[in-house]
Amino acid sequence: MSDYVFISDRTGQAAQIVDNRASALIAALGYRAEGTERFVSANRRMAAMQFSRSTHLYRAGDQRHTDRDGAVTLLKGHAIRRGRDDAHLLPAEAIAREIRGGGSPTLRERLAGDYGICHFDGDDAAFVSDPLSMVPLFYHEASDGTSIVATRPRLIQALVPHLGFDFRSLAWQAIAFWPLGEDTLVSGIRRVPQGGWLGVKDSRVLVHQRPLSYLNRQDGGEMRAELQRDPEAVLDRVIGEMAASLRAVFDTGARVNLALTGGRDSRAIAALATMTGPLPTTLSAFSNGVPDHPDVAVGRSVADAIGAEFTNNIPKPASFSSGDIFRQRLGAVFRYDGMLPVWDGGGSPGISPAVLLQGHVGEVYRDKWFSTPYDSPEDFARRMFAGNNVDPNDLLRTDAAAELREQLADRARYYVDSGASVAQLGGVFRIEGMQSWESAQFSQGALWASHPVHPLYDPDLIDLSFLAPQEWRNDERIHYEIIKRSAFNLVDLPFAEHGWHQGLELNAGCSAVHVPPVRNTRQLVSASGWQSALFFKSPLQRRFLQIIDECGSSPLWDYFDKEKTRSAITTARADIPSIKMTRLYSLLTSLCYSHGYELPLKFNAAAGTETLEARTVLRAKSGTTALFDGRQKGALVDMSASDTLDGVPVVDVPDLVIDAATGNDAAFARDTDVYDLHLELRQAASENRRLEAELRTARRELDSLRKGDTRTA
Template sequence: MRVHLAIAAKRPGVPLPPVALAAAQEAAGRVLPVPAADVTARAWRSAAGDTALLSWSNEPDGHGPPVLSSGAGRVAGLTGHLADPADVDRLLATDRPAETTAGTGGVFSIFRAGEGEVSAATGLTRACPVFYAETSDVHVLGSRALLVHLTARAAETGSSRPEIVWDLLALESMARAGYFLSDETPFREVGVLPPASEIVVADGRRTITVLPLPEAQAPPSSRRAARAHVDELAGALLAAVRPLRDGHEPVRLSLTGGRDSRLLAALLHKAEIPFVTATSGQDDSPDVLLAARVAEALGVPHKVARPKRAESGTDLVVPHPRVRSHNVLFACEGMISAYENIPAGGRFDPTPRMSGHGGEILRGGFLQNQAGLDVKALRRRVDGLFGRNDDLLTERAREHALALAAPWRERCREDGARALDHLYLAYRVGRWHAASRASLLRAQNPLPPFLDNLVVRTALRVDPVWRRSEALVHGVIVAFAPRLRDIPIEGRPWRFAAEGRHRTLLDRLRRRAEKPAPGGPPAGKPWNWRMNPSPELTRLLYAGLVDTRGELRAGGLAEIVDRAAVAWLPEARTDVLWHLYTISEMLTNAFSTPAPPDLPPLRIPVPPPGGVA
């Protein structure tokens, strides 16, 4: 993990407040989600002392470009990775950082500093986010929101260890959906840049520029036109992984029975990049069975990572929810729910890793699981994203959610399909995936081709409704690895095939009666312990939310959540209980110590038979 923090004084030539610099150094040792002993620090300050770029890394020497690079009168640090490390010189020299970043292969953000200026830019997905804040004296930009907040607060208060001030209303989407559907953060007056944007502070003044996303072309009207789209995306994907051909270790691919990780397997196979595969689950789960067939067809090793069980074999062993939430909060800074499976930290491992996360970009974003495409249906989807579980919210929190939804509802009037496509990129990738990715970067080397700037640019230029048909992804898989054509996929069949063959009501009824293809996945979804918790786990989750007097444990939670509404959450909304528990833990216990609480794990009875999610 590489962490960068750029600071600029609002009055040119006036040195930065020493307390802000001291607070940044102190906070970095306390809130970065990596072992302090593994971290090395770098720093640059201007001659006048009015700008600075501070950087920290737990990566071994020689992994990637230098933590701080210099050229063209500037220094720069990157988070994420470049497809071609030599591109750092262009990124240092450009006067248009957003345009250059969005047009450069890789998944990264860049932070720059020079005499009298600091700047930062995000890629097309903002999977590597840029956070920013300002006070009466300084501008602060950084790759970790809490570090930005504490540095700005130090400059504002004069304290080298200021208290956290929460943006409670911003947490309403965390309560409803388990991640942020906005450009806000849990920390007051700390925002996050949109995709394909830059923030430049020069002569004490801040300017934010947001580039328009690529325009989609008309849907292909012939097989030749469709093939051209397939070829263009295939070329962008191959370019994204080309540097891996010179790697010393095989790529570790997390392979499931679905579409996206299968495309990655086909890509690595076509690019002749050595790789091994692994699947999490029980031996009889659809993902394990189908992933094994894909690996066998491509002639690559495949392993199964089975969930940890007690010695009896009948119970699943899981961390105590406070331990689980501590890990999620420290890694993801309160921007994703403890419902999600977030890996624990550790020593940095430079082995390249891939998974299918983000592949929905190639299938139309939120359109990929959207049934109807008429204007009303698309607008209902937007309303659902911003109104989901809003019955739990206070009136102020509901009004906040409606205000966030308003511009997207307006965009639905113009082009609903494109709105849902871009909404997915902005929030599901730019907030949910970015938060999840932060947990990976602290100890791993994730290389996601689907989030590569040039791959995303290529995908966005393809009509989103045609991408939704999945003909594009299927075409690339078959082009890369024809032998995968006849291996079934987990869940529903390819959309272009299903919707093309089953257009009438009678056809749909016949399809429901069809038996699964030989060797296909078993029916039904695997059992999910997070949605079916044991009585003990349910009790602990409620106890973390409500005290013995029946009051919300975190007082600030009452500003966004209606206490009466959360008195009883039905089993169908156990995920919301996890979301609320995460917020409650954050407001009461988070970031006080890097060490997780010393609490024993829980045992969850596993119902036979079935897999575990």
């Protein structure tokens, strides 16, 4: 795993700029790096700094390479070169050879995987991501002609600290989890567009775009004709290549963890794993949640079916105290650059020595916004804002909703102009969000595990899903086609909450649509039940309300109604729907990020460590300072009386962050057990619904008896 920042300066000061801000760059990391390497071109106009740590897929040194001519190649993520019969991982040195053989712009046509690659030689630099920018790249052009490219916006902010926030993009992050297009949450920082690539020459950034590349492949007509002629052959080839890529991961001998839920994405990954040959002994599966939760029950049945070792990770009540949750929320704001990692519930104290197989990419193969088609880009935008999709808590101001709706309509018109049909607008919108959504999840994977891998991510399969008839996406046909190819009977196993789409019976002959799902009739808390703790009258809730009050003049309130937001938090029921709960957390994340409410939690930072990478001095507006070791609670310090703090990065924060870092919070000290309270309230709500249902049934029976007596009389 690695991150890097590149700078081009025509005056030859690139290396000096990086050196002067080295401590700020280190402070920006969400983990402790094993190695920090600086690279400088011969003419000193280009420089880069890479932070890396070894994983089961790559050693730290495998993620960088300098050739005999001084050309530098840096890698974040993992790249797989697929041949006709096999596939293998490529380190940075092999990627450099690929670039010399065919150039950076055509590189992605020869690779699979999630990757962000930098290659420079002093005269030219090129940056390329995987087709969907699962490892996104960000850039900034300064007024003095300096150009910066990085794998995280925060690294650019460390070099250019005066950049402000883009509050319209922060509003989009709050309602949709991602900004539109190539915007970011920070003014002056742009994202390299999906399918495009970036060049830097003479400190000038050259953006090369390929809009909606998955809809505009050169051989698209040929693939569509092949799909019409022999769809099974096309699917066999593409899914077989996906299994080969997964086998390349297994062949490293790495320990591999498969997160199983009750849905289709993780089951499709399990199916792919069975197509790689004998299931490797290094593969194990797990589910998070209480033992009887449908996700856990279904996950266990899938693991049993394929013969994988299974572990049920049961949430521990001690990890759900208000103080701990609040610190984790502030830490998540820091680690994920203001984006919302929905599933980061507990915050692991360190990095697991295993690869983590993630299934989030499965979202790109389904269209689930609406059951009926759109009439136009304007209709798509109108319906997105009319329902619960973007503002389920009804917090947007009327004028702000109109502004954002028109912005979405304009973006939808761009999709159509770039080759999308109106029926495809929902899928295109979802795919565009992957570069933000998965960027947060990729960072999360980097912290939970040594390396995240997305087995369902395959550019050919994504292209195929759009070239196939629209009902394939409506019916989740891609998932079905992957799962049915497993030698194990995974199609007929029940899912959690929702079974196969009914359209599969008509369009694909799937009889398993009649298998009833496992439902959460007891309203058991899920693995993400920590989120509901926000809505109790607890210290956690009071702290978030305090942040809202302290940020009373925030430009975000130009978009959202502050009093409605307060009310949504204080009046929400314990069984609040997930979509409402996550949108509230997303709004709070945007608010915290733009006003400095974040805590520099460093994963893999041992308590009491004396290394610079793990320590940060937090300086409050009141003048109070605290030394935070990156993992545990901090301690108040006197900067003027300690020479040992020289060189330790200093970050300005609100006083509330100092309280969270040091544990100096009497309200949190009085808090007992939010998790048990959550269970009690959920169970009480479930019992109340059961009694209400019985009462309605009894009333119907009584009414029926009364009508019968009337007719008899």
